[in-house]
Amino acid sequence: MLLIGQALISGLLLGGLYAILAIGLSLTWGMLKVINLAHFTFAFLAAYITYQLSTSFGIDPYLTLFVTVPLFFVMGLGLQWCFNRFDVSEFNSLLVSFGLFIILQAVMSALWTADYRRIDYEINPYAQASFWVGPFALPIPQFSSFIAAIVLAGLTIYVLNSTYAGKALRAISQDPGMAAAFGVDYKKMSMLLMGVSTAYAAVAGVFIAMIFALFPEAGVEWIGVVFAVVILGGLANVPGALGAGLLIGLVQALTTAIANPGMAPLVTFSLLIAALLFKPEGLFTRRSTL
């Protein structure tokens, strides 16, 4: 029982990390019609940068957020500028960002080789430290990524619902033409949103660097799971992405604890297929009454 309880907690915390990645992906897909596969390599590039900064200069991994987040925000701006400049369609965005995915992955393996990299425990003491809640351990990096997921989700929901920029973005996602007629600058707003999305990828990357060993192809393993989270949550549905992320994390942990780790993808993707067949608009989206 203790084992399963601990597995559920780890799953829930890992689900937070899935959610951080999924929120960014879901927002740009749902609102800008850009399916950004490069999101995953952005996260791992940020993770490698965190690794390099803390290994070379002994910087606390949490502090690298001040470098990676602005850096990737700017990269997102640039990426969306290109998408706008060439007027890339939804499907082509998948292909272009996949090209970028391959290039970035190659750059990472050129710079950091194919070996596993992990931040030294001396610089990253958090990796072995935990909070204890009764008999259950909450490892600090995992727990902080979980908190970050909830904070980012809350912040995003607040911005989208209650600020002018958020309303403009929702207007764009509903009807870009009409939004433009009311004076919403599509180019600026879309660049802003993509910047925020890649900045979220950077946040996820910092936590990934603290929790996992890094290797250049690692991004591929996350594609399936995070896309499952995005679809289950419903496009551009932030609370949905958070809920689906936690759900998938729990399901994976439970399968691993009860059956074996090899079964985890089977259960996850069967869940995804079932959801696509029976509720393709997402588990957490109410059927729209048109």
Place this chain on the structure above:
Amino acid sequence: MKKWYGPLGFLGVGLLLALVPWLKTVFGFPTFYLIFLYFTFFWIAQASSWNMLSGYSGYFSFGQGAFFGIGVYTIATLIDKYNVSFLIGLPLGGILAALVGLGIGFVVFRLRLLKGELFALLTLAVDFVLAAVVRNSNAIDGGFGVRLGSVKPPAFLGDFTTMMYLLGLVIALLTVFVSYSIYHSRFGLGLFAIRDDEAVAEGLGVPTFRFKMTIFALSCFFIGLSGALQALQIGYITVEGIFSLRVPLFVIMMSILGGRQHWLGPVIGAVIIFTLTDTFSKASIEYLNQIIIGSFLIIMTLFLRDGIYERLKQRLWLSLAVLFIATVVLMITGLGERLISQLAYAMLITVAFLLIPDHLYHKLISPFQFLHSDEPVGVSDA
């Protein structure tokens, strides 16, 4: 007239290519070229069968790896566990893939929402699920991989390399021929209508469900068949290698590069991309290879949206001339070391030539306008 010269053309090309192993014994060129050609045939078959479904009907599949994997594991299980001859295993690999395709299609094609990106992701999920099933089932793989012993080729097919070459050739020709026949048939027209607007197609009387099921099954059959042959070439089969994203991504890239609207598109794409990857991975800088492929994909998607075939049609003679001259120059100067690399560089030059935007191109060739009547060069047959 089209009725007879098409099949005859395929037969002619097939017979010519079937002579290559014989030429090899006469002139004694390295076996390496036969293997290179086998892999080219493999990618042509894979890309053409992907394009039958995704290019013609617009249902973009990311699940190529799943059906490829079914073909590979069917023949591997039959040979390894049941000692069945591979000649029986080959068609069975295709048939099983087609049956699984029919099962998936039966559920998926009934749901109108599952189009575009959602269909793509669903097929990708099928790939992941199958990989997990195969990895966990001891009857098939169980996570340790399957090692196929050396396969004994029957006498009439010569040694192993020759046999692979000939079988690869037959499968590739068959796939491209089916793709060609569909392109010129009413069935093909129905599929194009589905791609352009499914609701309208249905309203005009295209039996969309039946057409989609048929093309999905056909496409899966050829993916599985060519996958089963590839299993013999690979020899050591692992879940990670087979169900990886490599196959789906390569076929998508090849078809997009070559052009998805025409049966010849994926063939052109497969030849170019495979020659390029072969060259650049031989250059022993794996990441450079990836960077080139990635940039290629981005540039093609942004600047040559309809693929090479559409542009090639407009500039046919000039681009063939560019390809020919570039190859000859490279061969004489000896740049690029091997014949295949020289061909790869020549292809790159030709693609660069095709990338020249139309208005610039017309300005470039305008001094030579007097060679033709008042039409711009090359547009005459468009």
